[in-house]
Amino acid sequence: MTAPLPRHDHYIAGSWVPPAAGTYLPSVNPATGAVWYETARGDAEDARRAVEAAAAAFSDPAWRDLPQPRRGALLRRVAELIGEHAEELARTETLDNGKLLTEMRAQLASLPEYFHFYAGLADKPHGQTVPAARREILNYTVREPLGVVVAITPWNSPLLLTATKIAPALAAGNTVVVKPSEHTSASLLGLVPLFEKAGFPPGVVNVVTGYGDEIGGPLTEDPRVAKVSFTGSTATGSRIAASCASRFVRTTLELGGKSPNIVFDDANVADAATGVVAGVFAAAGQTCVAGSRVFAHRAVYDEVVERVADKARSLRLGDPLDPGTQLGPLAIESQRDRVEEYVRLGRSEGARIVTGEQRPDAGSGLADGFYYRPTVFVDAANTMRLCQEEIFGPVVAVMPFDTEDELVALANGTEYGLAAGVWTRDLARAHRVSARLDAGTVWVNTYRSMSPMSPRSGFKSSGMGIEHGTEAMDEYTRLKSVWINTDEGPADDPFVLRS
Numbered sequence: 001m002t003a004p005l006p007r008h009d010h011y012i013a014g015s016w017v018p019p020a021a022g023t024y025l026p027s028v029n030p031a032t033g034a035v036w037y038e039t040a041r042g043d044a045e046d047a048r049r050a051v052e053a054a055a056a057a058f059s060d061p062a063w064r065d066l067p068q069p070r071r072g073a074l075l076r077r078v079a080e081l082i083g084e085h086a087e088e089l090a091r092t093e094t095l096d097n098g099k100l101l102t103e104m105r106a107q108l109a110s111l112p113e114y115f116h117f118y119a120g121l122a123d124k125p126h127g128q129t130v131p132a133a134r135r136e137i138l139n140y141t142v143r144e145p146l147g148v149v150v151a152i153t154p155w156n157s158p159l160l161l162t163a164t165k166i167a168p169a170l171a172a173g174n175t176v177v178v179k180p181s182e183h184t185s186a187s188l189l190g191l192v193p194l195f196e197k198a199g200f201p202p203g204v205v206n207v208v209t210g211y212g213d214e215i216g217g218p219l220t221e222d223p224r225v226a227k228v229s230f231t232g233s234t235a236t237g238s239r240i241a242a243s244c245a246s247r248f249v250r251t252t253l254e255l256g257g258k259s260p261n262i263v264f265d266d267a268n269v270a271d272a273a274t275g276v277v278a279g280v281f282a283a284a285g286q287t288c289v290a291g292s293r294v295f296a297h298r299a300v301y302d303e304v305v306e307r308v309a310d311k312a313r314s315l316r317l318g319d320p321l322d323p324g325t326q327l328g329p330l331a332i333e334s335q336r337d338r339v340e341e342y343v344r345l346g347r348s349e350g351a352r353i354v355t356g357e358q359r360p361d362a363g364s365g366l367a368d369g370f371y372y373r374p375t376v377f378v379d380a381a382n383t384m385r386l387c388q389e390e391i392f393g394p395v396v397a398v399m400p401f402d403t404e405d406e407l408v409a410l411a412n413g414t415e416y417g418l419a420a421g422v423w424t425r426d427l428a429r430a431h432r433v434s435a436r437l438d439a440g441t442v443w444v445n446t447y448r449s450m451s452p453m454s455p456r457s458g459f460k461s462s463g464m465g466i467e468h469g470t471e472a473m474d475e476y477t478r479l480k481s482v483w484i485n486t487d488e489g490p491a492d493d494p495f496v497l498r499s
Helices: 044-059 068-084 086-097 101-121 158-171 186-191 193-198 212-221 234-245 269-285 301-314 333-349 404-411 427-436 471-475
Strands: 010-012 015-017 024-029 034-040 137-145 148-152 175-179 205-207 225-231 250-254 260-263 293-297 352-355 375-378 395-401 419-423 441-444 477-485
Touching: 010 044, 024 086, 034 186, 044 148, 044 175, 044 205, 044 212, 068 086, 068 101, 068 158, 068 193, 086 101, 086 158, 086 186, 101 158, 101 471, 148 158, 148 212, 158 175, 158 186, 158 225, 158 471, 175 212, 186 193, 212 225, 212 234, 225 234, 234 250, 260 269, 260 404, 269 301, 269 395, 269 419, 293 301, 293 404, 301 352, 301 375, 301 395, 333 352, 333 395, 395 404, 404 427, 419 427, 427 441, 471 477
Parallel strands: 148 175, 148 225, 175 205, 225 250, 260 293, 260 419, 293 395, 375 395, 419 441
Antiparallel strands: 010 015, 010 205, 024 034, 137 477, 352 375
């Protein structure tokens, strides 16, 4: 007899709670194609219970009146506990979404930094004293928490992208309900008990799982929710923004990208090629900042194509738990199918494939997983759908350019504006081009560098609001202006306001 699969419930008000409807979803290990656990399939009732728990915790003096330095201490303790459970969390996320264990170990090593950083900011939201026209008037400002925050995270980096939301939200004094992707809930469900162990009151952090339309929608539409922070597709982000705008609910949206990675003729081409490969093939291309459009100056175009294609051919596909693996599977089967469809589309549009365009063969031992070989296109035009639409997979198009003005027009010629890379030895050019690119993040002679201290934002259809940095604290607080009249004398003319 087959042993029953592990089953995960919701985490609400400090307890594991089965789904109201009693139904569960299977989750598949993308490296093997086999179901390895089940998670609660939440609905509107589960959403209501989670928001209710978060709202009650926000009003409870145990959290509401907790001194700000104590909030910081709790976050520091969470950071320490993450460090203690790093290997377990890394392995869980690798099994759940196929990311390389080597990458996840590095990510878990840096994850505590987010909680330490915002722990240090927990007692820093200072107000100001504002000059008034009369000495008898005292005007000052204070920053207050918003209330219940709903955080919706995708399947490509559940732990990291959750940390970037809940660390500043908690530092500011809010309570949180997290809805991870239905495909990758395990690592977050492994993380959430650490908050209780750290000493957070029940209900401050809650996690509910299930499909977006069945539980995500009810969460974002609950009138008790003060803010929604979402990372995912532009189409879904647009729907969330419209729903929240109709109720004047704040949103932070980190959405899609079609980022340009630019190689000028004076660049170190070997380093640039390595950066291109890292920018688009790391995490099997499943990152919103993937440099999926490469623009190489015509003088170095052939060399860039050759170096990138050679590196792509040499990447070792395999079990993401194997330390020798360089490229793991895509996280879900439908995403692998989507990548295949875009590759076919690129060919039909007239682009030519230099390497890639296939799944591993049956004899590779990888046929049951959701693998796809890294694919390099040339002879593409920036107007093709291949170059305009986010693929979210290991596919890159390399295109030539001649002048800086031409390059800027090409790089900015999409609806997105999330990130960009520039490879050049010319310092003036680095500053000049960075200033002209429509991208919230520009990397020069590097790619995918990240820090909790550096703010991230998306331009155009890549989102709104700021994550990371001290600026993120403003996203999770509201500003109040207080006016106090200290004059105890009789009131003047009632129709003349004091100021």
